[in-house]
Amino acid sequence: MKTFLLIAEHRRGELRPISLEVIAAAQELRQADDKVVVAVIGEQAENYVADLSVAGVDEIISVKTGSVEFDPDIFESVVTSLMEKLDPEVVLLPHSVDSLGYAATLARKGNYGFATDVYGLQYDGDELVATRSGYDQKVNVELDFPGKQCVLLTIRPSVFKATEESASPTVSVEDMTSIGSRSTNLEFVEAGGADDIDITTVDFIMSIGRGIAEEANVEQFRELAEMADATLCCSRPIADSGWLPKSRQVGQSGKVVGSCKLYVAMGISGSIQHMAGMKHVPTIVAVNSDPGASIFTIAKYGIVGDIFEIEEELRSHFE
Amino acid sequence: MPMLFPPDISLPNSADALIDCVINSGDLHSAAAVYELAQGEQKKQLRDLLCEERRNTLLLARWEHTPAAVLQMLAEIDDETVRLRLDKNPASRAGTLNTIYKNSGHDRQLLCLLTQHAHSSSTLLKRLAMSEDDIPILKSIAAHPNTDANTLMCLEKHYPGMFDNELAVHAETPTELLETLYQRGNCFIRSAVVSHIRCPEHLLDSAFNETDTTILRHLAANPRLDSEKLAVLAQHDDVSVLRTLAGNPSLGAELANQMIQNSSNSVRRTLASRTDLTAENLQRLVDDDDHWVRQWVARHPKLPDLLLNQLASDQNDEVRRAVTRNPQTPVDILRQLAEDSSVWVRAGVAYQKNTPADVLSTLSEESDVDVLSGVASNPNTPQAILIRLSGSQQTDIRRGVIINPQAERDTLLPLLEDPYYLHRLLLVSNPALNDNDRWSLHDDPDLSVRFMVFKWFAQKYLQL
Numbered sequence: 001m002k003t004f005l006l007i008a009e010h011r012r013g014e015l016r017p018i019s020l021e022v023i024a025a026a027q028e029l030r031q032a033d034d035k036v037v038v039a040v041i042g043e044q045a046e047n048y049v050a051d052l053s054v055a056g057v058d059e060i061i062s063v064k065t066g067s068v069e070f071d072p073d074i075f076e077s078v079v080t081s082l083m084e085k086l087d088p089e090v091v092l093l094p095h096s097v098d099s100l101g102y103a104a105t106l107a108r109k110g111n112y113g114f115a116t117d118v119y120g121l122q123y124d125g126d127e128l129v130a131t132r133s134g135y136d137q138k139v140n141v142e143l144d145f146p147g148k149q150c151v152l153l154t155i156r157p158s159v160f161k162a163t164e165e166s167a168s169p170t171v172s173v174e175d176m177t178s179i180g181s182r183s184t185n186l187e188f189v190e191a192g193g194a195d196d197i198d199i200t201t202v203d204f205i206m207s208i209g210r211g212i213a214e215e216a217n218v219e220q221f222r223e224l225a226e227m228a229d230a231t232l233c234c235s236r237p238i239a240d241s242g243w244l245p246k247s248r249q250v251g252q253s254g255k256v257v258g259s260c261k262l263y264v265a266m267g268i269s270g271s272i273q274h275m276a277g278m279k280h281v282p283t284i285v286a287v288n289s290d291p292g293a294s295i296f297t298i299a300k301y302g303i304v305g306d307i308f309e310i311e312e313e314l315r316s317h318f319e
Numbered sequence: 320m321p322m323l324f325p326p327d328i329s330l331p332n333s334a335d336a337l338i339d340c341v342i343n344s345g346d347l348h349s350a351a352a353v354y355e356l357a358q359g360e361q362k363k364q365l366r367d368l369l370c371e372e373r374r375n376t377l378l379l380a381r382w383e384h385t386p387a388a389v390l391q392m393l394a395e396i397d398d399e400t401v402r403l404r405l406d407k408n409p410a411s412r413a414g415t416l417n418t419i420y421k422n423s424g425h426d427r428q429l430l431c432l433l434t435q436h437a438h439s440s441s442t443l444l445k446r447l448a449m450s451e452d453d454i455p456i457l458k459s460i461a462a463h464p465n466t467d468a469n470t471l472m473c474l475e476k477h478y479p480g481m482f483d484n485e486l487a488v489h490a491e492t493p494t495e496l497l498e499t500l501y502q503r504g505n506c507f508i509r510s511a512v513v514s515h516i517r518c519p520e521h522l523l524d525s526a527f528n529e530t531d532t533t534i535l536r537h538l539a540a541n542p543r544l545d546s547e548k549l550a551v552l553a554q555h556d557d558v559s560v561l562r563t564l565a566g567n568p569s570l571g572a573e574l575a576n577q578m579i580q581n582s583s584n585s586v587r588r589t590l591a592s593r594t595d596l597t598a599e600n601l602q603r604l605v606d607d608d609d610h611w612v613r614q615w616v617a618r619h620p621k622l623p624d625l626l627l628n629q630l631a632s633d634q635n636d637e638v639r640r641a642v643t644r645n646p647q648t649p650v651d652i653l654r655q656l657a658e659d660s661s662v663w664v665r666a667g668v669a670y671q672k673n674t675p676a677d678v679l680s681t682l683s684e685e686s687d688v689d690v691l692s693g694v695a696s697n698p699n700t701p702q703a704i705l706i707r708l709s710g711s712q713q714t715d716i717r718r719g720v721i722i723n724p725q726a727e728r729d730t731l732l733p734l735l736e737d738p739y740y741l742h743r744l745l746l747v748s749n750p751a752l753n754d755n756d757r758w759s760l761h762d763d764p765d766l767s768v769r770f771m772v773f774k775w776f777a778q779k780y781l782q783l
Contacts, residue, residue, distance in 0.1 A: 216618055219611070219615060219618075219641075223588070223611055240692070240696070240715075240718065240722060241670070242666060242667070242669070242689070242692065242693050242696070245663060245689050246688050246689055246692060246715050247689075252741075253714060253715070253718070253739075272383075273741065290409070291436075291437055292409030292435075292436060292437045292438075293409070294383065294409070297407075304462070312563070315559075315562075315585075316536065319558055319559055319585065
């Protein structure tokens, strides 16, 4: 029997979706008699227990600490303490800015096997094999961890499909409020970026590229995206010109739209760099006046035409 | 990675020396870059290098940057897979496509791709229209922008009604054929005909009596409508017709100003970008309840300063942002908006070409990536700030410096070693750098950077 220890994440009072995806990742490995334990850490950790009570979880440990939000020192100490107590074979963490703050330290101190940004998991006999990318996402690399009693992995978001099936795992409470942090918060500064939408989590994206020609035309696509209930994104030239925030840029220089199900590319030719951020999307609709545009090679539906005419037709449809 | 070029090799001082340098290196992508420049024995050596291994030939036949001259050379190779890849490559020119056609052996897949390729000539398309009877191939010919009027008429003659969708929108479709299409077509075909640049006047008159809103919407967009018809359409009750009419450049000031009171937001949004509105109506739009209307009017090129000032205090962030993007916005309003609570508004100021250096200096102290990218790419930003931003940890900010047309050589030099290959690629053609600076990238680990360096020098010698 193996024990899997999973660490949930929350931010500003809400459980992050990746927490449930990590639970889904664990299901790829577990056998019938294995045990999946999810730890949720924070001043009000108990608030997240209900959301974490899903199929595949055997136990939830609600760890009460003195910090409302994430603190790398506290998380490192708490996870170390839990690992000493549970002696897990596998520890799964979300691959996020939070885990970047303590996962490597934890692995080094414990001399555990370690891999980050993992998107594939399996057992080859008794050997755990984790898949991640290498050479700037050009190749899949399979890693095993010979001689390691425990392996710590951070899991790439938007890869494993979270279950919606609820369950009733056992719940225990640990009080670790005595664990302090080496750092002190002097002031809380609101991130306050130009945009509060995380395009890696949305499922319908309308994206614009050089084909829109000038900045004034951005407005009509913003309106159309709003009418269609889509999130407006863009290719690099648009963000580099300051026409849309950098946070809306899809591609190698921007973001990978991991959760997107429908991607409507308007006036995007489809550079390799742009396609690196969206070519995995199941339904890609490309609109471009150039029939030779590379975007058509990955599109499920292609329209060779003027994006402004298509925009007009779509607008009339939504009106 | 093994070194392709000898260490410390200096900038070649002639085209021959440049090509010899490539031949000695054996670097495939550099060879592709200088191929067009070479003559005689050097060209043969480059051809041998490019075609030495089949996998390299296949790679070049598909690569989006492969120069047209290399693609033409590859078209001569008797290899069907290579031909297929060339046929799909958007960079293949008409000559290459003609060669593929000559050697195609009537391969249907190849012919189909030829009829879809943007560079297929009207002569080739005509020849295919005359010799083929495959409907998808003929459909592609009917839709191809290079197909001439005679070929379109020929297709209609032999396959009447088969290609109406393609013919109705084709720019070369003759007037007589448009009339036929209008008579027999459905509402979408008739809509396309009334939007067509060659649509005869009497068809516009007929369309005016249509009841279908799709046709009327397309009619309302036609700038050839006279004022009388425009006035009648302005009374229509369909929003999409009115909105399209509002964007018609021939609408005229009087009608536009009448329509400003329309209850539909989308009609007023479209009107808000017109340059023929009265001062009174601009004021009305500035006070509009719909924030999209105010956003549109905030970008209006003739909006008086007083109204820009009013919109600069608008409660909606996007409206204030639109003020920052108006090229006519005065500096004092930009100064005010540089202290706006919304970072997206401040980013708008940072990107605005009229923002003075002192405001940009203040904004450069911020931490937001959009604000700093705007400062980095703004031509008014002082060089000292660009130097500081060129050392940013954030890729987007460093790229802002690279694309800044005023960034000086000393500012850019450290970026030649930028970890992001795209940045090094962009620097190859930067006019602030000299040839020795560019040459320092000739042995770059990234193949596309090496290719761009050699292509840049090859183009230079070709233009001599």
